[in-house]
Amino acid sequence: MATFKEFRNNVKPNWCPGCGDFSIQAAIQRAAANVGLEPEQLAVVSGIGCSGRISGYINAYGFHSIHGRALPIAQGLKLANRDLTVIASGGDGDGFAIGMGHTVHAIRRNVNITYIVMDNQIYGLTKGQTSPRSAVGFKTKSTPEGAIESTLSPLEIAMASGATFVAQSFSSDLKQLTSLIEEGIKHEGFSFINVFSPCVTFNKINTYDWFKENIINLNTVENYDSSNRIMAMTKLMESGGMITGLIYQDKTRKSYENQVVGFRPEPLAKQNLQISPTDFEKLVAEFK
Amino acid sequence: MISQLSWKIGGQQGEGVESTDRIFSTALNRLGYYLYGYRHFSSRIKGGHTNNKIRISTKPIRAISDDLDILVAFDQESIDLNVHELRSGGVIVADAKFNPVVPEGNDARLFAVPITAIAEELGASLMKNMVASGASWGLLGLPLEVFNQALEEEFGRKGPAVVEKNVEAARRGAEFVLEQAGGPLNEFQLGPADGKQKLFMIGNDAMGLGALAAGCRIMAAYPITPASEIMEYLIKRLPKFGGTVIQTEDEIAAITMAIGANYGGVRAMTASAGPGLSLKTEAIGLAGMTETPIVIVNTQRGGPSTGLPTKQEQSDLNAMIYATHGEIPKIVIAPSSIEECFYDMIEAFNLTEKYQVPVIVLTDLQLSLGKQSCEMLDYEQIVIDRGKLVNDLPPLEEHKQFKRYELTEDGISPRVIPGEKGGLHHVTGVEHDETGRPSESSVNRKNMMDKRLNKLNGLHITNAIHVDAPHEQPDLLLVGMGSTGGTIDEARTKLEAEGIKTNHITVRQIYPFPADLFAPHAERAQAIVVIENNATGQLADQIKLNVGFGEKTRRINKYDGTPFLPSELYKQSKELV
Numbered sequence A: 001m002a003t004f005k006e007f008r009n010n011v012k013p014n015w016c017p018g019c020g021d022f023s024i025q026a027a028i029q030r031a032a033a034n035v036g037l038e039p040e041q042l043a044v045v046s047g048i049g050c051s052g053r054i055s056g057y058i059n060a061y062g063f064h065s066i067h068g069r070a071l072p073i074a075q076g077l078k079l080a081n082r083d084l085t086v087i088a089s090g091g092d093g094d095g096f097a098i099g100m101g102h103t104v105h106a107i108r109r110n111v112n113i114t115y116i117v118m119d120n121q122i123y124g125l126t127k128g129q130t131s132p133r134s135a136v137g138f139k140t141k142s143t144p145e146g147a148i149e150s151t152l153s154p155l156e157i158a159m160a161s162g163a164t165f166v167a168q169s170f171s172s173d174l175k176q177l178t179s180l181i182e183e184g185i186k187h188e189g190f191s192f193i194n195v196f197s198p199c200v201t202f203n204k205i206n207t208y209d210w211f212k213e214n215i216i217n218l219n220t221v222e223n224y225d226s227s228n229r230i231m232a233m234t235k236l237m238e239s240g241g242m243i244t245g246l247i248y249q250d251k252t253r254k255s256y257e258n259q260v261v262g263f264r265p266e267p268l269a270k271q272n273l274q275i276s277p278t279d280f281e282k283l284v285a286e287f288k
Numbered sequence B: 001m002i003s004q005l006s007w008k009i010g011g012q013q014g015e016g017v018e019s020t021d022r023i024f025s026t027a028l029n030r031l032g033y034y035l036y037g038y039r040h041f042s043s044r045i046k047g048g049h050t051n052n053k054i055r056i057s058t059k060p061i062r063a064i065s066d067d068l069d070i071l072v073a074f075d076q077e078s079i080d081l082n083v084h085e086l087r088s089g090g091v092i093v094a095d096a097k098f099n100p101v102v103p104e105g106n107d108a109r110l111f112a113v114p115i116t117a118i119a120e121e122l123g124a125s126l127m128k129n130m131v132a133s134g135a136s137w138g139l140l141g142l143p144l145e146v147f148n149q150a151l152e153e154e155f156g157r158k159g160p161a162v163v164e165k166n167v168e169a170a171r172r173g174a175e176f177v178l179e180q181a182g183g184p185l186n187e188f189q190l191g192p193a194d195g196k197q198k199l200f201m202i203g204n205d206a207m208g209l210g211a212l213a214a215g216c217r218i219m220a221a222y223p224i225t226p227a228s229e230i231m232e233y234l235i236k237r238l239p240k241f242g243g244t245v246i247q248t249e250d251e252i253a254a255i256t257m258a259i260g261a262n263y264g265g266v267r268a269m270t271a272s273a274g275p276g277l278s279l280k281t282e283a284i285g286l287a288g289m290t291e292t293p294i295v296i297v298n299t300q301r302g303g304p305s306t307g308l309p310t311k312q313e314q315s316d317l318n319a320m321i322y323a324t325h326g327e328i329p330k331i332v333i334a335p336s337s338i339e340e341c342f343y344d345m346i347e348a349f350n351l352t353e354k355y356q357v358p359v360i361v362l363t364d365l366q367l368s369l370g371k372q373s374c375e376m377l378d379y380e381q382i383v384i385d386r387g388k389l390v391n392d393l394p395p396l397e398e399h400k401q402f403k404r405y406e407l408t409e410d411g412i413s414p415r416v417i418p419g420e421k422g423g424l425h426h427v428t429g430v431e432h433d434e435t436g437r438p439s440e441s442s443v444n445r446k447n448m449m450d451k452r453l454n455k456l457n458g459l460h461i462t463n464a465i466h467v468d469a470p471h472e473q474p475d476l477l478l479v480g481m482g483s484t485g486g487t488i489d490e491a492r493t494k495l496e497a498e499g500i501k502t503n504h505i506t507v508r509q510i511y512p513f514p515a516d517l518f519a520p521h522a523e524r525a526q527a528i529v530v531i532e533n534n535a536t537g538q539l540a541d542q543i544k545l546n547v548g549f550g551e552k553t554r555r556i557n558k559y560d561g562t563p564f565l566p567s568e569l570y571k572q573s574k575e576l577v
């Protein structure tokens, strides 16, 4: 069985020292090993951004795609080969601005993949513009007078979109993050994990200390029941989304693949492409 | 006995025009006639005039006709809008309900049949279509058993009572019109067909079937006219073969999902039209850069923007050739017949895997939606070639990755499906080295650009151009693509009859342009006439760019939303001699 070290490669990340993304990379590597994967059984599909580079830093199959489109690529890949464990990953701009349409619909579709957002409330790669996750009033290069638009609440949106697995974590809490990713991988269906991942270079507001002060770990909340949709929604609204842990999980709904008529347990990629003469004859006969 | 005839049915959209046409023509197909259909429809679902025209022939035909022999009208508007097409002495079969009148100055013979009344008597006004097609069938004097057989198949599922009712409706329609006409009309007696079994289908169905035969198992698409039939065809058939169609949230998701599936090792495709293709262009570049196979169908319609969504046009050539920023290799194929819609899909999937480049299959609305006869499709020609797909690789050394972008003689690198132990590698739209890792080195950049861009050097797809060149030195070299070939040939017959020497080329490989194959024919012609359903002459521009001869190139363009008519092409070509 592979250890987390086998999920490392010899590429040195080009992230700034102290960037939250390092821990997310480590957590994915640990979670992959902990659930018993071999590197070739894992594929990481990412978007564009500082965060998007992650697929190149993990020893697995990696697809660094285009801005905002990691999710449809990851879903296509999973449908092609359901034996693979597929993780999609990217930034808050990637997933909640340009790719928001895909995020909502991937949640609805419920293909069995895990989506990890590296949420730094800013655009890192393009050097510090506002993101849909930026706080109102946040001054960035593109909002010199402070952001006017309201802050997006991705977890509430996920809940409203029919999510079957919603979690949030903080990149400093490697233990919680690793275990949530493991849970996400094991979940049958789409698992959505938003991770606070401080950008030490461009975001001087949402810093490590700021998060430590402002987040509530659901472990500390008495009688929290992650199978209770209303409780999850209430808690998200009460806390302004500042909670970490497993927020909601619905174990009853089947994944998309398991509901598609005719979809077989054997990966499509391994099936025979040739149709038989008899089948062909039948298909043609429809047009006689 | 005549060898061909044109029939048209008109009415309000949603009123049974489609089904009347379908049943009438399916029965004709059974008898072995060659058929060519044309749908005139608008973007509305209910209401608005619509008409379907079919040409029936004892010999192969690939074009709509100039005129019309029989017009079936569900309302006066259908008569008023279409009567001008009727040839002298043509026939109108109209619903007596609206007291049809033949416009002044027209010599059409009118048969007012109580179409609605008969249908209502039988219990359902919906059966209007049956009465109307029965009446048409009667006028042609064709055997009623074949027609009833078609009804049996159309309605068999709904039980014998329903079949019985429809048979009765058709019989009464025929009976009524024959009584008025005094028997089948002599001038409409078609000679016997050639007896060969044919298929009768639209290009979109042929492409769907072709994709299935090619081993395509995932299609991701977003509905759009005139492409939706492809997804609708496949969603019904793919489950049997383990595959599926995903209706995505938009066209960007559609193409990227299909790219993901191809990366995963499944043959996958997407299909759309103008606006959807515009959205897909960034992802086309991703496929080109990452050398991931993808087949994209573009069923062209009237552009730009929403343009004329239900009308004929061939104006996306430039958009497809140049689609995406930067420079990537790409193949654009334009099938020119219903049979090619099928075979080209198989070739498209083979090409995309062989060269690891995006392949765009470019049809036009008339080819995609015009129902027509198709020669029997040949199972033997379904050959699947997955190119340099490798498996069972030796294990990798530590920190070594599979060279997914290995620099090879032909520029094509081995491809592996994720899941292989010895195949671990990275894929990125960022410029990368042989293992797929990002690289900004200028040496590497040049190598990789050259590798990708040289993959298609000298490419000739099967029948890159169709050549019909009986003349050593023709007065005119007529050039077209897509659905126009049959019309061009009919115009040629007339031109040749007047001693004008014409050769004809249909360009199928739009990009990269097969200049070497085209040039000798261009050289020998007095004038090159490029015939296109667009305003600016995009194919003519490609010829000028790749082959030259701009000074003797002439353009015939039609961009009013309707296909060329043989008479138009004849007249306009003649003026260019």
Ligand SMILES: Cc1ncc(C[n+]2csc(CCOP(=O)(O)OP(=O)(O)O)c2C)c(N)n1
Residues within 6 Å of the ligand: A048, A049, A050, A051, A052, A067, A090, A091, A092, A093, A094, A095, A118, A120, A122, A123, A124, A125, A126, A131
């Ligand atoms: C279609 C497109 N538009 C714009 C860009 C430029 N761009 C690259 S990354 C990015 C935003 C990055 O922000 P985020 O997704 O939050 O990732 P981060 O860098 O913060 O990790 C933008 C706008 C692009 N690559 N593609």
Ligand code: SF4
Residues within 6 Å of the ligand: A014, A015, A016, A018, A019, A020, A021, A050, A051, A120, A124, A125, A198, A199, A200, A201, A202
């Ligand atoms: S700019 Fe911010 S997000 Fe990007 S690597 Fe640096 S710290 Fe991380």
Ligand SMILES: [Mg+2]
Residues within 6 Å of the ligand: A049, A091, A092, A093, A118, A119, A120, A121, A122, A123, A124, A131
């Ligand atoms: Mg960000």
